[in-house]
Structure formats: C-alpha cells, structure tokens
Amino acid sequence: MSTLAHTMMTAARSSDASLAGSGELDRYPYAEAHAPDRMTSPSWEGADHELGRMGRRAAGSRGRGLHGQLVQQLGQMIVSGDLGADRPLVPEEIGQRFEVSRTVVRESLRVLEAKGLVSARPNVGTRVRPVSDWNLLDPDIIEWRAFGPQRDDQRRELSELRWTIEPLAARLAAGHGREDMQQRLSDMVEIMGHALGQGDALTFSRADSEFHSLLIQVAGNRMLGHLSGIVSAALQVSGGPVTGCDRPNENCVAQHARIVDALATGDAAAAEAAMRQLLTVHPEIERVVPAPREH
Numbered sequence: 001m002s003t004l005a006h007t008m009m010t011a012a013r014s015s016d017a018s019l020a021g022s023g024e025l026d027r028y029p030y031a032e033a034h035a036p037d038r039m040t041s042p043s044w045e046g047a048d049h050e051l052g053r054m055g056r057r058a059a060g061s062r063g064r065g066l067h068g069q070l071v072q073q074l075g076q077m078i079v080s081g082d083l084g085a086d087r088p089l090v091p092e093e094i095g096q097r098f099e100v101s102r103t104v105v106r107e108s109l110r111v112l113e114a115k116g117l118v119s120a121r122p123n124v125g126t127r128v129r130p131v132s133d134w135n136l137l138d139p140d141i142i143e144w145r146a147f148g149p150q151r152d153d154q155r156r157e158l159s160e161l162r163w164t165i166e167p168l169a170a171r172l173a174a175g176h177g178r179e180d181m182q183q184r185l186s187d188m189v190e191i192m193g194h195a196l197g198q199g200d201a202l203t204f205s206r207a208d209s210e211f212h213s214l215l216i217q218v219a220g221n222r223m224l225g226h227l228s229g230i231v232s233a234a235l236q237v238s239g240g241p242v243t244g245c246d247r248p249n250e251n252c253v254a255q256h257a258r259i260v261d262a263l264a265t266g267d268a269a270a271a272e273a274a275m276r277q278l279l280t281v282h283p284e285i286e287r288v289v290p291a292p293r294e295h
Helices: 003-015 065-080 091-098 102-114 139-146 151-173 179-198 201-218 228-236 250-264 268-279 283-288
Strands: 118-121 125-128
Touching (some): 065 102, 065 139, 091 102, 102 118, 151 201, 151 228, 151 250, 151 268, 179 201, 250 268
Antiparallel strands (some): 118 125
C-alpha cells in the first residue's frame, strides 16, 4: 500500500473514532420524521430539545462553533419546511430559543441570506425565500435537502446532474494526462480496495469522493471544476445510493480502475463509457438520461 493510502486511512480512523460505526455519517434530527403541520409562527417547539443550548451541539457543526451550529440548525429547519415565509424570523426570538447572542444570530442569518434561503428588507424583516431562489448547488443545501422531506427529489436530481457532469469530465480528462493527478487517482482506487478488504466503509467513501472530485479537476475545464463540490456533497450524503458504490464491493473498485486505465491510455471514449457504467444504478435515471450512442 502506498504512503498516501496509509496516511489517508490512518487519518480517517483517527478523526472519526467517535462515530457509532464505520461508514456512518451524521443524520439530522428530522431525517426520519414526518413534516409537522404548518403553523403561523416559527416552530421552535418542534426542534430537538437538546438543540436548545447550541453550545452542546457537536454533530453537524463542522467545527464552526455557535455560529456554524446555528446556521446548520436554521438551515435544516428552513429546508424541511419547519420555518416558512408566513412571518419574519425575529433575531431576538431566535437568540432566546437557542440561547445565543444577537451577533451570532445576525451572522448566521447573513450566511443563510448568501445561500438564498432568506432575505432581509427594511420594514419587512428577514423572511424565508421560495425554493426557486435557493442556491441549490450549495453543498450545505444539498446535504440539508438530502436528509429532509425532499430527500428523494434531491438524490434523483443529484444523480441526473452527475450523469451530465462526470462522463464529460472523464472524456476531457483523457486529454489532460498529468502524471501527478493520474497517480493520485490510482492511489484513491488503491485506498478503496484496501478499505474494502478491511471493512472500512468510511475510508472507502472518502476515497471514492476524492476520486470523483479529482477527476473533475483533471478535466481541465475551470467551470466544471467549480462543480466538484456538488459531486463531493452527493457522495457524502447517506441514506440512499447515489452511485454504483452504494455499498463497497469489488465490482465498484474495478469500475474505478477501468476509468484510470482509460485515462492512462488517453482513450476518451472508454473513459466516458466507464464512467457512465459506474453511474448507471437507477432504472429511473436510465429513463431520464438516454444511454450513450454507439460510436
């Protein structure tokens, strides 16, 4: 096993030692719950009581302290529909409910505004914006939707988007053969294979995500490169398959290896075909996205 593979696997085990089980990711409180009846005021009472004191919340905070935790909680509540546009979001009420300062509330609302979830206007206040205004390509919103009531739509839309992005990226990457990036892709496949043998689903998932992000970068298209975060988010959400690697297995590793081999020989058609085969896991996606033409 290469030095990079050993380092990545060791780091993954160290940083996630507190997880309940290998490969398990944080699940948000409302992931399995039914959406509550709509109310005329923000449904603060519907939030997990343990979230009342934001300082106690660790899961989902991404290491960003009170500000990051509040962004996560409010974002989840907006995306789930628990907070609607029927009345303003009052900073004082939010601060009291989550026991944080007005400064933390204001900073959190600014972040949500930048994501298109809320808007602040004079004499109107801060209100939730319609879904059509949300930045649906934002990795946080992707995750929140993937664990909320919209999770089925989110996963379907992600699969369809990836069907468009990644085969093209694989084709383009075959014409931009940088040896260092090719080696890193090969390393990711090696890590996936070793993690499979060790039963380490978390490391497998991380290597899989890194592989797909690297491949988009290798494509040499800077606009495509900006979409790599979408692919990472799609691979990191749990609760349903988004690629052929919904469960780690030898066939999945072999399919990734075929992509690397095609890139090494500069075979653009083979690289594209191998990626399409990897992503073709849902019959409903095959109906939406036509199969590639025979050349």
